[in-house]
Amino acid sequence: MSNDKGTLYIVATPIGNLADISLRALDVLKRVNLIAAEDTRNSKVLMNHYSIQTPMLAYHEHNEQSKQAALLKKLASGESVALISDAGTPLINDPGYTLVESAKQAGFEVVPIPGACALIAALSASGLAADRFMFEGFLPRTSHARTAIFEAYKSRQGTLIFYESSHRIVKCMDDVLAIYGADHKVSIARELTKTYETIVTGTVLETHQRVTADKNMQRGEFVVLIEGVDKKQQKRDGLSDEDMETLNILLAECSLKTAVKLAVQLTGQAKKALYKAALELNSER
Numbered sequence: 001m002s003n004d005k006g007t008l009y010i011v012a013t014p015i016g017n018l019a020d021i022s023l024r025a026l027d028v029l030k031r032v033n034l035i036a037a038e039d040t041r042n043s044k045v046l047m048n049h050y051s052i053q054t055p056m057l058a059y060h061e062h063n064e065q066s067k068q069a070a071l072l073k074k075l076a077s078g079e080s081v082a083l084i085s086d087a088g089t090p091l092i093n094d095p096g097y098t099l100v101e102s103a104k105q106a107g108f109e110v111v112p113i114p115g116a117c118a119l120i121a122a123l124s125a126s127g128l129a130a131d132r133f134m135f136e137g138f139l140p141r142t143s144h145a146r147t148a149i150f151e152a153y154k155s156r157q158g159t160l161i162f163y164e165s166s167h168r169i170v171k172c173m174d175d176v177l178a179i180y181g182a183d184h185k186v187s188i189a190r191e192l193t194k195t196y197e198t199i200v201t202g203t204v205l206e207t208h209q210r211v212t213a214d215k216n217m218q219r220g221e222f223v224v225l226i227e228g229v230d231k232k233q234q235k236r237d238g239l240s241d242e243d244m245e246t247l248n249i250l251l252a253e254c255s256l257k258t259a260v261k262l263a264v265q266l267t268g269q270a271k272k273a274l275y276k277a278a279l280e281l282n283s284e285r
């Protein structure tokens, strides 16, 4: 795989089950000149499983800057490089953003090789609406900062998705219960594609009880999904989804009076309708 200019491939790898890798990904990993891997020891398992002997170089958050120059040099000399992370799609809460940005700026071709991604796998099987969603990556560690995020999303449409660690899953569900209330719908996807895969979808109260009562539900890797506000609920006084979204964003940043004033200018809708909607949105916060 040598051209005048090398290509950078962004290759998704399995999130647990080694069979979850595409034929194209295997072909690329076999044919590139170098694989930049988040953890070479971890990726060795995958390489051995598929008899891939391509040289690997460690590329992780602690050496991103120093290794980047070397990788760009390889690309400049016509070699092709595959970027992989420990699991799933690189860059999705994994290293690679600055490499992709620099490679594109330098005029190299960057080619995605799609595959597993924990948030997409969780969403697809959660039973929550998947037509619109927001992904927050890992939430902050403190309860105070977490609840501020839940408050900000609480009255928005679309499913809220985030990654959570086993150490914080119980505390996180405590916060979800405090902000969203017992009856709101949520889903917890644990150990996806692995032996103990568990996807629990139900009310906040049901899932909270399950997580606190069952120690096994506090182990492994987690994706948490929270249902968004019903579309119908947001259609007020002829305001469109976009109008409500604009108003909601403004309300999170400014006073009610300023938010309404700006929303009138941005949406062209009547002040009266926007004011009424703003009061309702604020009371739901």
Ligand code: SAM
Pocket: 015, 016, 085, 087, 088, 089, 090, 091, 092, 093, 094, 116, 117, 118, 119, 162, 163, 164, 165, 189, 190, 191, 192, 193, 194, 221, 222, 223
């Ligand atoms: N790049 C990965 C992707 O495409 O999903 C995400 C990497 S991020 C550093 C790792 C987090 O993703 C884990 O802490 C967990 O929250 C989530 N995750 C990864 N694999 C998972 C799995 N098999 N089941 C549930 N969550 C998983």
